[in-house]
Amino acid sequence: MKQFIIRRLGYSLISLIVLSLTIFFFVRVTGDPATLLVEPGASEADIAAIHHQFGLDRPLVVQYLLFMANLARGDLGQSFYYQMPVSELYLSRLPNSLLLAAVAMSFSLLIGIPTGILAAVRVGSFWDSAGKLFALLGLSLPSFFVGLLMILFFSVYLGWLPSSGSGTALHLIMPAFALGWYFAAAHMRLMRSSMLEVLGSEYIKLARLKGLPQALVIGKHALKNALTPVLTLAGINLVLMINVAVIVETVFAWPGVGRLLYEGVSFRDFPVVQGVVILGGAMIVVVNLLVDILYAVIDPRIRLET
């Protein structure tokens, strides 16, 4: 078990190094941030001064090594645009993203799991078709489109909800739905297929042969096993919701990490993009690591195989 954990930790570290290399060089392919910080016609001296100020006049390798050295000390650098430490910016946005993600995730699970169960239990019925349609729309409608439609209907026409911003529970409703629908659809589909698989297993047949009521068979015996992959996916999705809800946060002017990433990309703010991606990646790696360890604890075959 110890070796398994060490090996997994090593993989995680390699993943993060590869991620840091990729994002570091990838953002630099997008162009020179100085071009966005001055008007066309600016003198070359001004552009050179910006390069110098941000350390962009150094060789790329030196920039990367400095970035990694700072990262090892927990310093994500200084935002070009905000002129503030990226970690401070990230932490100021994180509570908003956590709140939005928590509500959106609750919504997606509350909708996705029951509809998935219903669709699996009543295969081919109206409920199954309705569930499939719900999933199809959730997965295929772009979240900006859903968001704008909601703003138009609930804010402008009905006047029930604020169009954007944050601060009250009412501000949360539309962005949480727009963000949660996609994930609710994904959870619903997985729940349905997982439940169908479980319902076809021998122990469920046995439970039914024993004459257990349908609700007990589904609710007690099938649900527990069918839920495992859904919750695993939900864990990863939660990290995605926190870090990459770029479109929803932008449409609803929700001040979260996703919008910070959008701002970073828009302004070629390399440290912000690097910081958000690295922290998001680190969260995913940590969640995966924990899941792997948990699986290994539950199922010894896994730690022996890998």
Next chain:
Amino acid sequence: MTASFDGGPTNPRRGRPLRATRRDVLGLAALGLAGATATPVHAAAPAGQLTIGVHISLAPTWFDPAETAGIITPFLVMYALHDAMLKPLPGQNPGPCLAESWTASPDGLTYDFVLRPGVTFHNGDPVTAEDVKFSFERYRGTEHATMKERVASVDIADPRHVRFNLKAPWPDFVTFYSSATGAGWIVPKQYVEKVGDDGFKRAPIGAGPYKFVSFTPGVELVLEAHDQYWRKTPGVKRIVMRVIPDESTRLAALKRGEVDIALSIRAELAEEVQRTPGLTLQAPVGSAPYWMYFPEQWDPKSPWHDVRVRRAAALAIDGKTINQALTLGFSHLTNSAFPENFEYYWQPPPPVYDPEQARHILAEAGFPSGFDAGSYTCDIAYANLGEAVLNNLVAVGIRARLRPLERVSFFAGFGDKKFRNIIQGASGAFGNLATRLEAFVVKGGTYAYGNYPELDELFARQATELDRAKREELLFKMQQIVHEKAIYAPIWQLAFICGVGPRVAQSSFGLIKGFVYPAPYEELTLKGA
């Protein structure tokens, strides 16, 4: 600064004290340079809250004039929080602000400023000559190298008198000090030294009409009226600048009354503003003319080498229709590649749309069936304009392909002189006609793909000409040559369309020519407040 016998500083070149005399003041008055009276107009107490839906994330660097970038956006905040010695004001560019007057020596080597009496920063500290000197020396924003290279020293005579000594005559000193840079925006020396640069950005104190209350990055900036503002007591008690990056959401917020002013609304959405009772549109025109540029005009093998072909391209542009379709007719059609609000602007004849004449000229130039013009390269953000112009060109036989590039790639390629055929560009950089000509027309200019010796010669002459009338004549002549040679085919000077809600009595849009934001903020008023 050297000490004089009475303890006051002296001008090192002339050796006389810098203290302003009665004769100086009379001289200023005679020159007509004395500014507005020092007595502030105190209207009713500020009242109410006005929320502005801002299209872009506000950056703390904009709270510190020392870091003014060469773009107009920081002035959205600076006009509220800070004040300058001189700055563009309604009907005056530059207008006297913290400096109630200024004068230049006949040799153009010294500029004397007299500070307005009784003006204080938001923390109650008086604005003094020390703050002026400190702010200038601390300045590290756009063109700071130019400023520092040309200014030999800043001398303080007394708390109200400050002198800038130049190394050589520089006719554009006031342009740079008042609007092309942030060097003339004054910060409180004592406070900045106490809290440091970072502390200042976190809790800025200025001398502007609004005080800093709070800032949440990516969310909002809250400001409160500075009742003692010298120019006028602000009409609105509290201004909130709320960041709403999505245009449709900004419009929804305006319609719901969540914001009172929505900045930057595209034409399609602006029509919705026009249709909505209670909402009005404001469309100030900024300092960014858009044009086509022909980088191959210096290549004898290219069709663009012939001035008639370039003129035909200009004649082909149906500016009126394009303006109506894309900016609801609010942009200014122009026949100049330079901003109409800039100092030394020469007014060309109005633009003409005449496709028949364009075809005729092309035939005369040897292209009766038109020609394949290659690529029409533009910034993707303005590809809609490019598409419309391209259709006009095709209609007269100039066949080109639209090549929209992402903004960074576009300006990098433009500056590196990598493009050929046709370039659609623009610039909103501050300055005056001389600074604009330097970048876009004169030999070695950042965006000049070639040069004309007569223009270079005229530019060199104007750069040292201290007589304003003679300098104007030279710069007019340069613009006439640019026009005659059709170096550029101008399209329009772009309007910045904004929506205004029913609570706003005066939005301040357009009060300052060429400035697209609702300033001066002290002029903003709410109905019934």
